[in-house]
Amino acid sequence: MKTVSSLLDAHWYERYKNIAKLNIRSSIYDVTDRCNLRCKGCFFFSSGEHEAAAEEKDVSKWHAFVEKEMARGVNLAILIGGEPTLCLDRIEAFYKRLPTFCATNGLIKVPRERFPDMMVGISLWGEAEDEITLRGKDTFKISSANYAGDPHAYYLYTITPKQLGKTEKIIKKIEGVGLKVHMQLLSNDEAVDGFSWTPEELVAVRAEMDAMLEAYPRTVISSKYYHKVITTGQMLGRPFGWMECPSVTDTIDKRVPQPKRLTNFIRWASDLQTVHRCCTSETRDCATCKDGAAHMSWVMVNKRAHMQSTEELQNWIEVYEMFAKLYQFIPW
Numbered sequence: 001m002k003t004v005s006s007l008l009d010a011h012w013y014e015r016y017k018n019i020a021k022l023n024i025r026s027s028i029y030d031v032t033d034r035c036n037l038r039c040k041g042c043f044f045f046s047s048g049e050h051e052a053a054a055e056e057k058d059v060s061k062w063h064a065f066v067e068k069e070m071a072r073g074v075n076l077a078i079l080i081g082g083e084p085t086l087c088l089d090r091i092e093a094f095y096k097r098l099p100t101f102c103a104t105n106g107l108i109k110v111p112r113e114r115f116p117d118m119m120v121g122i123s124l125w126g127e128a129e130d131e132i133t134l135r136g137k138d139t140f141k142i143s144s145a146n147y148a149g150d151p152h153a154y155y156l157y158t159i160t161p162k163q164l165g166k167t168e169k170i171i172k173k174i175e176g177v178g179l180k181v182h183m184q185l186l187s188n189d190e191a192v193d194g195f196s197w198t199p200e201e202l203v204a205v206r207a208e209m210d211a212m213l214e215a216y217p218r219t220v221i222s223s224k225y226y227h228k229v230i231t232t233g234q235m236l237g238r239p240f241g242w243m244e245c246p247s248v249t250d251t252i253d254k255r256v257p258q259p260k261r262l263t264n265f266i267r268w269a270s271d272l273q274t275v276h277r278c279c280t281s282e283t284r285d286c287a288t289c290k291d292g293a294a295h296m297s298w299v300m301v302n303k304r305a306h307m308q309s310t311e312e313l314q315n316w317i318e319v320y321e322m323f324a325k326l327y328q329f330i331p332w
């Protein structure tokens with residue numbers, strides 16, 4: 001049997017050891033059912049997840065809940081919504097105790113005196129024109145003013161088919177405000193005309209993502225293998241989908257055979273009792289899913305399958321490092 005050390009030289013083995021010790025155990029939390037935007041294609045609102053539960057309003061319950069989550073072994077809290085920054089007291093219940101990541105549209109600035117080193121992922125859906133079409137607002141103008149130069153923030157750039165040929169402009173804008181960027185793809189959950197991917201567009205966007213990583217390696221946090229997996233929906237000849245997805249809530253996961261999955265992962269609704277199916281839309285057809293985190297995690301939980309060759313194991317390491325950077329487990 002091939003071993004990790006037999007496949008890697010000293011440099012790669014050192015990189016492997018740096019991530020192998022992390023043992024990341026994440027779960028995802030809907031901090032609120034409300035948002036200050038209503039984007040077309042928002043998985044949360046389009047799937048009715050905002051109506052699945054009534055928000056727990058007693059902040060002391062959030063504190064007690066986080067303690068219970070830590071006892072369950074969670075060591076990374078990923079906060080989503082709705083818009084988490086509408087409820088800073090709830091965010092604080094996590095941040096005081098755990099490595100915490102907060103997804104936001106960036107319209108409200110997280111007060112850094114209260115959350116000095118919390119990683120913030122700011123959503124961006126393209127150029128001003130596309131942002132106005134899909135989100136009703138050019139959010140970049142506001143979010144970049146709020147977070148320019150912040151070492152604990154990056155843009156989570158959702159690329160749409162309309163962005164083909166235009167991503168460099170966006171990456172340059174982000175670089176210009178001193179922030180990093182991670183790319184993912186729109187799943188078009190509300191079937192907005194012209195925003196669903198064709199096979200040809202997926203080929204083209206992969207090439208464009210690769211080119212951006214090559215041209216802006218200090219700004220773009222990514223890996224070519226991640227681009228390959230997310231655009232093709234294939235990993236080592238296996239198709240992504242429900243029977244492979246690693247990001248299904250543990251307590252409802254009755255799949256047989258059980259795929260490799262995130263240990264103890266749960267996506268909690270804002271009542272702190274209800275759970276959602278997975279890390280993204282409750283109603284999305286898994287065959288159309290382009291969720292970036294689910295694809296990254298898919299690679300990460302399948303280490304053994306990437307031990308057939310040096311190249312495959314190096315691909316695995318690069319994806320794991322990308323995830324670890326995005327959630328602040330290792331430096332940029």
Ligand code: SF4
Nearest residue numbers: 035037038039042105
């Ligand atoms: S900002 Fe995020 S949560 Fe709010 S509507 Fe847009 S995609 Fe949904």
Ligand code: SF4
Nearest residue numbers: 245278284286289294
């Ligand atoms: S929608 Fe995506 S993340 Fe959710 S279960 Fe299906 S494949 Fe997994």
